Amino acid sequence: MTNTMSQAASIAFDAVGKAYTKPGGGTVTALENVSLTVEPGAITGIIGRSGAGKSTLLRMVNGLEMPTSGRVRVGGHDVGASKGSALRAIRRDVGMIFQHFNLLSSRTVAGNIALPLEIAGVSSDKIAPRVAELIDRVGLTEQAGRYPAELSGGQKQRVGIARALATEPKVLLSDEATSALDPETTQTVLSLLKDINRDLGLTILLITHEMAVVRDIASHVAVIDGGQIVEHGRTYDVFTAPQHPTTRSFLSGVTGVKLPAFVEHKLTATRPATGGEEVIRVTFAGKHATDPMLALLTKDLGIEVNILAGAVEEIGTHPFGNLLISLPAARADEARAYLERHELLTEVLGYVS
Numbered sequence: 128m129t130n131t132m133s134q135a136a137s138i139a140f141d142a143v144g145k146a147y148t149k150p151g152g153g154t155v156t157a158l159e160n161v162s163l164t165v166e167p168g169a170i171t172g173i174i175g176r177s178g179a180g181k182s183t184l185l186r187m188v189n190g191l192e193m194p195t196s197g198r199v200r201v202g203g204h205d206v207g208a209s210k211g212s213a214l215r216a217i218r219r220d221v222g223m224i225f226q227h228f229n230l231l232s233s234r235t236v237a238g239n240i241a242l243p244l245e246i247a248g249v250s251s252d253k254i255a256p257r258v259a260e261l262i263d264r265v266g267l268t269e270q271a272g273r274y275p276a277e278l279s280g281g282q283k284q285r286v287g288i289a290r291a292l293a294t295e296p297k298v299l300l301s302d303e304a305t306s307a308l309d310p311e312t313t314q315t316v317l318s319l320l321k322d323i324n325r326d327l328g329l330t331i332l333l334i335t336h337e338m339a340v341v342r343d344i345a346s347h348v349a350v351i352d353g354g355q356i357v358e359h360g361r362t363y364d365v366f367t368a369p370q371h372p373t374t375r376s377f378l379s380g381v382t383g384v385k386l387p388a389f390v391e392h393k394l395t396a397t398r399p400a401t402g403g404e405e406v407i408r409v410t411f412a413g414k415h416a417t418d419p420m421l422a423l424l425t426k427d428l429g430i431e432v433n434i435l436a437g438a439v440e441e442i443g444t445h446p447f448g449n450l451l452i453s454l455p456a457a458r459a460d461e462a463r464a465y466l467e468r469h470e471l472l473t474e475v476l477g478y479v480s
Contacts, residue, residue: 135167135328136202136220136297138188143197145183145354157183158354161197165347170324170331172345172362174338174377180354181334185300188332189221190214201298219247222291226303228283230275236286237262237271243293261289265319281312288319292327299323301333305340317344338377342366342442350374363442367412368472378449386451386476390435394477398456404479405459406435410472411448420469421452430454430462453479 145158158180165171175181186192187199190206199206204217230239237258244254262271265285275283284304291299301320305313321344324331335341341348341362349359352373358365369375386394386406394406411420421432437450454462456478463473 135330137167137200138165138298138330138332139163139200140184140187141198141200143184143187143194143199145180145187145192146195156354158194161351161354161356163349163356163359165330165332167330168324168328169347170321170333170345171347171349172341173332173334173349173351174336174341175334175351175373176336179351181351182302184351185302185332185334188298188300189218189223219243219294220296221298221300222294222296223300223302224284224287224291224304226306228275228280228287228307230283230286230290232275235272235274236267236278239275239286240289240293243290247294257293261292264292264323265289279312280308281315284308284312284316285319288316288323292323297330299329299331301331301335303335304333306335306337313340314343320344342440350377363412363445363447366440366442367410367447385436387435390453390479393479395480396477398478399480401457402480403456404433404453405456406451406453406476406479407459407463408474408476409448409450409452409466410474411439411446411450412470412472416446416448418469420466420471421450424462424465428458428461428465430458432462451476 140161140163143158143161144156146154146156148154161184173181173184183192187194187206188201190209193207198208201217201221206214206217209217231242234242240258240261241254244257262268265288267282267285267289270278270282278286305316308316317340320331323329333340333345345362347360348362348365349356350371350373351357358369358371358374365374366378369378390406398405421434424430425432431454433453435451435453437448439446439448441447466473
C-alpha cells in the first residue's frame with residue numbers, strides 16, 4: 128500500500144481558530160489562535176475539561192472539522208486546502224480510535240477491521256492477510272469471528288485500534304479512547320498504544336480529561352482551556368513545574384497533592400506576625416528526586432516538618448514527587464532556600480495561624 132506521507136508525520140496547528148454560527152444568530156468561538164507542533168513519532172496528549180475545544184482540535188487533523196482561521200498541516204499537507212482525492216489520501220494516513228468504539232454490530236471483529244481497506248478499494252487477496260496481521264497485533268486471534276456484542280469493552284477498543292491501523296497510517300488520533308474503560312483495562316490499552324508507537328513509529332495525538340493517561344503514555348502534553356492552549360511542553364517539565372492554574376488543577380487530581388480540607392479551610396495569604404506555619408508545595412525532581420531531603424532538612428537545620436499530603440510518581444523513566452508540607456513560618460525562608468539549593472522546587476501555598 129502506498130503512503131503519501133513520510134514515516135511518522137508531524138502535525139502543525141498554525142494560529143487555528145474555529146467559530147460556529149448559533150441557530151438563532153451570532154457565533155460561538157470553540158478555538159482561538161491555537162498554535163502547536165506535534166513532533167513526528169511523539170505521543171502527545173491534549174488535556175482539557177469538557178467544552179474546552181479539544182475534540183474540535185483533534186477532528187481538524189483528518190478534516191472532519193475545518194478551521195475558520197489559520198491552518199492545520201499533517202506531514203506538510205494543508206488539510207483545509209485539500210479537496211477530493213488529496214483529502215482522502217490524508218484521511219487514509221490518519222487513523223482514529225473513538226471513546227465508544229463505533230464498531231458495526233453486524234460485522235465480526237475481522238469484518239470491522241477490514242472495512243477501511245474495502246472502502247479504500249484494496250483487493251480481497253490483500254485484505255485477508257492484513258486483517259490477520261492486525262488481529263494478531265492487538266491480541267484478538269481467538270475473537271476474530273465474534274461480533275461486538277460478544278466482546279468486553281477492552282476487546283472492542285482493541286478492534287477499534289486495529290481498524291485504525293488498517294490503512295497503515297502515519298498518524299493515530301485517540302478521542303478519549305480509554306474514558307469508557309475500567310482502570311485495569313485502561314492500562315492494557317495504553318500499553319498497546321505505546322507498543323504501536325515504538326514498533327511502527329506512528330505519531331500519536333490523544334485527547335483526554337485524565338492527567339493520569341498523559342502521565343502514563345505521553346512524551347509531550349498541551350493543556351487547553353477556553354479554546355486556547357494555556358501550557359505545553361515535555362510531560363515531565365509540565366508535571367514538575369506547572370505554570371497555569373488549569374494545569375495545577377488537573378495535576379492535583381493525579382499526584383495526590385490536594386490539601387486536606389481541615390488545612391485548606393484555615394489557609395490564608397498573609398504570614399502571621401508571630402508563630403504560625405507556612406504551607407509549601409515541594410516538587411522532587413532532578414538528581415535529588417529520590418534523596419531523603421526533608422529528613423536532611425531537619426537534621427541539618429533543626430527545622431521540624433509536617434507532611435500534609437503527597438505522592439511519588441514516575442514519568443517516563445524519571446522519578447517525580449510532590450509533597451505538601453508545613454513548617455514554622457519564622458524559618459520558612461531558610462528552609463526553602465535549603466531545598467532549592469538541592470534543586471528542589473518550592474511554592475508557598477499560604478499560612479496557617
